[in-house]
Amino acid sequence: MLRARPRPGFSLVELLVALAVIAVLIGLLLPAVQKARGAAARAKCQNNLKQIGSALHQYHDTERRFPTGLSGATGGSNRPYLGWLARTLPWLEQGPLWEQVERAFATDLDPAKFYGHAPHAQLSATPVRHFACPSDPRAPGPAVAPGAIAVAFTSYLGVEGTDQYKNDGLLYLDSRTTIADVSDGASNTLLAGERPPPPDNRLGWWYRGWGQNKDGSAEMLLGVRERNTSEAYCPPGPYRFAGGNFDLQCDAFHFWSTHAGGANFAFCDGSVRFLSYAADDILPALATRSGGEVVTVPD
Template identity: 45%
Template sequence: MLIIRKAIEISSPKYSKNNCSAYSMIELLVVISIISISISLVLAAVQNVRAAAARTRCGNNLRQIGLALQQYELSYGWLPMGVAYQNGKAPQLSITWMTRLLPYVDQNSLWLQALAAFQQNSFFETPPHFPILSKNMPLFVCPSDFQAQSPYNSGIFSVALTSYLGSEGTNLISKDGVLFVDSSIKLIEITDGISNTLAVGERPPSADKTLGWWYAGWGQVLGNTPTGSCDSVLGVRELQVTPHYSNCSPGPYSFRFGSLNNDCDAFHFWSLHPGGGNFVFCDGSVHFLTYATDSILPALATRSGAEILDSIE
């Protein structure tokens, strides 16, 4: 019996408290790692779903804008001016194409308010215009563009911002697009085809918030003419001609990723969606164009360049 007991004692494993504790700690670390990875995957999935939803809502905004542009053209026979100047004699000086679309996006009362304000004072940075200048318009703001979702306080007045700029074509000099200073382009004049020509695209307001005003604005001044460039309209190969932004390259700029903190990114189309941005074409269709399509944007931006494209995406 003694021999058997000794054998049992020798063959039986002995567990100390230290061994047991070490084994439990390893298990705990493994479980924590699995939970951490699972949470990361879930959060990433939620973030992707939210980003996709915001991109879809943004596209819906542009779809409504495209429809309003077509209704405007049907009413007047031409698309709205990108921005109004007319040698300083425009009845509503410096208003943008977005302001002219107000009656076509269920905002006729706001349009009438704007007309009344211009009757009181032709300069938009005056008290009669302040209520409209600060009026936030969700239709003109991308859901991903959080900084544009509330008015910017300039210290004197508040300014409502926009994430969408009209396509002036190549740049502020060429005026070969559909929305530029004093433009009055008819759809029939878009010989490249309305389904192949950009109307409006995404670009968040400039970092200093001086560019990206939906109601009215000067934009870049060329000679003595405010062009609205980079404020309410933009070219796909835009030039920088403003002393205020002398730290930025003169251009031309291309379609690429930008930053909310970089003023120089005001000179090109970009968005807060990963990989590209939404554009509405002159036929009202909306396309998400990736930054890889930059090479074909000059062809898409011109209304009568006679370029031949195999695909727009």
């Protein structure tokens, strides 16, 4: 009668060594995988900004100016509180969504009230993938904001200049700027940059919004030395370009991103560049359209 040969097996020591080797390999590979994912998200984020910048220039080619940063209630617009991002929709392959915008205002008997008209509410809650950085967990939404309003967000805010009072950038309340206004040079002037929405969902709406003072500030517009006029428990500013935190409301008042070390910005020449937080000192010069500053944008 044949006897079965005993099968060779692993000793306890050999098993522990194998597990240790696997753990080391995982420890080595995981940062590389995370780094690759981060690079992919950053590239997608840059591509979104590139498309937005292209849409802004196509708008300019058609209308002979850049879109208004935000239409005020008394600025002569028939679309009060509509943001610049909404106006780029036809050039982002979102023509049907823009038609909904036009119908919403055409049927709104009192658009200056902002709230209450159902077509506007539906649009406010509609996410647009072009406006969301893939590494930004809150964008595009929708989420519930104060007042039980469903809203969708943007990761990209127009650069209004130094702050909400100076109007020295390209996109601000009732702005009507053109390429000819950019005497500082298109390659040295910012159009838009990254900032995730704050934790209470009150700011960062892409469609319509009031911002801090019904001027779009910290909503879909932001200055590089923005002032806080709406949050009693946050410093008044001016705020600077630095890293932020999803859980801090005060980080709504400066540009920052989920990417390590800096954020992406679209420039007036159509380029998109990643600026490190070390570039904060030159950001005011880059944010103004005609300040006469001489700066070198870091690589």
